[in-house]
Amino acid sequence: MSEEAEANQYDSIVVGAGFGGLYMLHRLRKLGQRVLVIEAGDGPGGTWYWNRYPGARCDIQSLEYSYQFSDELQQEWEWSERYATQPELLRYINHVADRFDLRRDILFNTRVTGARYDEADQRWTVTTDDGQARSARFVIMATGCLSSANVPAIPGLAGFQGDWYHTGRWPHEPVDFTGKRVAVIGTGSSAIQSIPLIARQASELTVFQRTANYSIPARNALLDPVEVKAVKARYPTYRAENRETAFHADFGYNELNALDVSAEVRDAEYERRWAMGGLPFLAAFADLMFDERANKTAADFIRRKIREIVSDPATAELLSPKGLVGCKRLCVDTDYYATFNLAHVSLVDVNADPIQAITSRGIRTETREYEVDAIVFATGFDAMTGAITKVDIRGRNGQRIQDAWEEGPKTYLGLSVNGFPNLFLITGPGSPSVLTNMLPSIEHHVDWIADCIEHVSSGRFVSIEAEADAQENWVTHVNEVGNTSVYPRCNSWYLGANIPGKPRVFMPYLGFPPYAEKCREVADRGYVGFRLIA
Numbered sequence: 001m002s003e004e005a006e007a008n009q010y011d012s013i014v015v016g017a018g019f020g021g022l023y024m025l026h027r028l029r030k031l032g033q034r035v036l037v038i039e040a041g042d043g044p045g046g047t048w049y050w051n052r053y054p055g056a057r058c059d060i061q062s063l064e065y066s067y068q069f070s071d072e073l074q075q076e077w078e079w080s081e082r083y084a085t086q087p088e089l090l091r092y093i094n095h096v097a098d099r100f101d102l103r104r105d106i107l108f109n110t111r112v113t114g115a116r117y118d119e120a121d122q123r124w125t126v127t128t129d130d131g132q133a134r135s136a137r138f139v140i141m142a143t144g145c146l147s148s149a150n151v152p153a154i155p156g157l158a159g160f161q162g163d164w165y166h167t168g169r170w171p172h173e174p175v176d177f178t179g180k181r182v183a184v185i186g187t188g189s190s191a192i193q194s195i196p197l198i199a200r201q202a203s204e205l206t207v208f209q210r211t212a213n214y215s216i217p218a219r220n221a222l223l224d225p226v227e228v229k230a231v232k233a234r235y236p237t238y239r240a241e242n243r244e245t246a247f248h249a250d251f252g253y254n255e256l257n258a259l260d261v262s263a264e265v266r267d268a269e270y271e272r273r274w275a276m277g278g279l280p281f282l283a284a285f286a287d288l289m290f291d292e293r294a295n296k297t298a299a300d301f302i303r304r305k306i307r308e309i310v311s312d313p314a315t316a317e318l319l320s321p322k323g324l325v326g327c328k329r330l331c332v333d334t335d336y337y338a339t340f341n342l343a344h345v346s347l348v349d350v351n352a353d354p355i356q357a358i359t360s361r362g363i364r365t366e367t368r369e370y371e372v373d374a375i376v377f378a379t380g381f382d383a384m385t386g387a388i389t390k391v392d393i394r395g396r397n398g399q400r401i402q403d404a405w406e407e408g409p410k411t412y413l414g415l416s417v418n419g420f421p422n423l424f425l426i427t428g429p430g431s432p433s434v435l436t437n438m439l440p441s442i443e444h445h446v447d448w449i450a451d452c453i454e455h456v457s458s459g460r461f462v463s464i465e466a467e468a469d470a471q472e473n474w475v476t477h478v479n480e481v482g483n484t485s486v487y488p489r490c491n492s493w494y495l496g497a498n499i500p501g502k503p504r505v506f507m508p509y510l511g512f513p514p515y516a517e518k519c520r521e522v523a524d525r526g527y528v529g530f531r532l533i534a
């Protein structure tokens with residue numbers, strides 16, 4: 001083999017240098033592997049590299065939305081706010097990359113375009129947009145659940161003479177909307193965070209809403225050093241306690257059911273959670289996500305709050321979601337609803353008046369044209385599968401992953417796909433991922449994958465892949481468990497409902513503690529449900 005060909009041989013190639021890819025590299029290095037991480041951006045960070053829109057910040061507490069694999073790291077890093085901003089998260093990720101000397105094995109500014117498994121030599125050939133091909137025994141997709149930006153196919157965008165942006169592909173240079181007429185399309189988490197800040201600059205802001213969303217005030221604040229000290233004094237125990245909870249986070253779970261208490265007790269609990277702020281609202285009662293009548297009590301409470309905040313009754317009504325709380329991802333905001341009290345901010349209901357086209361001057365709905373200088377697409381992502389199926393992945397017999405997933409993603413444990421040996425997914429569809437605090441779920445997957453790769457590489461085996469039966473049963477199980485909850489009852493990105501033509505399948509697995517137990521059991525029993533080829 002030539003020197004150049006040898007240089008292109010790796011034990012593992014990891015796709016993506018976000019939280020998942022960085023920690024995967026760190027773990028695989030410890031196994032003595034030669035690893036390459038390939039990243040499209042010019043720096044690490046994944047989600048927090050791309051989503052630089054105004055107001056972007058995490059809605060899981062910083063003390064929990066951080067790595068725990070290194071106690072030194074979690075002790076030494078000082079978060080400033082309860083919910084970290086995107087710049088602070090990016091500083092943290094860059095610090096991790098430097099502290100663990102990760103950059104030297106990351107190829108930046110390079111996008112993976114394909115990965116083909118060669119059965120003869122049991123290796124993957126990974127191709128990139130620079131025309132190179134590299135070979136690896138294992139490929140790990142650390143491509144993120146919300147990374148394939150969705151710009152809706154509205155006719156006319158190419159002819160728009162103003163500037164347009166997608167929240168998930170925000171420019172690195174500051175964007176100044178001062179004095180500009182701005183349109184925001186979408187009212188999900190990204191829109192809800194950015195709208196109040198865009199409104200501070202724009203001379204006119206028009207928000208195009210298709211579905212109203214529930215949002216809880218963040219109540220963000222500087223972190224209290226006493227509280228930080230208390231958590232750090234027992235960090236591993238704190239993490240272990242949260243690992244035993246449904247959302248894998250410190251939400252202060254109430255074991256009571258909303259339907260078992262009086263209306264007064266219920267409202268007092270909702271008031272307490274509203275004042276506390278953030279996603280812990282969903283843990284107000286144990287039955288909220290499982291019983292529609294319980295859910296409705298929370299929905300009524302939030303709708304009442306919206307009416308109290310928004311002065312114009314018609315706008316308040318339009319901003320009030322009609323469906324269930326939390327079955328579309330709950331949003332967390334700072335001054336979102338109050339922003340609609342500003343004279344220069346208006347709301348357009350695109351259900352009543354659908355967008356027909358983008359014109360050179362703005363947005364044309366059925367009834368009129370809105371002239372704007374800039375359009376912000378806060379229109380979300382081809383979630384959970386988009387970043388994987390964008391890559392031309394071909395497994396045994398040249399089978400394409402797009403074809404294998406034609407009826408919806410099929411995985412075993414969200415980690416492995418039948419027909420694609422030695423390919424692993426970090427927080428893939430079929431794993432709890434987006435229904436939990438992503439950071440510990442990522443670390444859980446990376447640890448499991450690293451242990452599995454160590455097992456396969458122990459000398460006895462050449463490859464591992466999900467058995468077809470185990471995968472089929474897992475997909476059925478994911479859906480059965482999902483159907484015990486209210487989650488599949490809305491048109492959410494959890495179901496792929498936001499992308500025209502995407503098969504409607506509930507993709508995440510509900511229930512972290514039983515999931516972690518299952519993963520442990522599978523490994524302990526010699527990777528039951530996987531085919532290990534010697």
Ligand code: NAP
Pocket residue numbers: 057058059060146152153167185186187188189190191193208209210211329332350355378379380381434493498
């Ligand atoms: P999203 O929740 O999918 O919201 C997209 C919005 O765009 C929705 O309101 C959607 O309406 C609308 N939309 C899509 N296509 C449209 C079209 N053709 N015409 C009109 N409206 C259209 O996306 P996101 O806000 O980027 O958030 C995605 C996820 O990322 C979140 O759910 C959350 O998990 C994560 N996130 C988290 C944070 C945080 O930590 N604070 C911040 C941002 C994002 P429909 O609802 O009718 O489809």
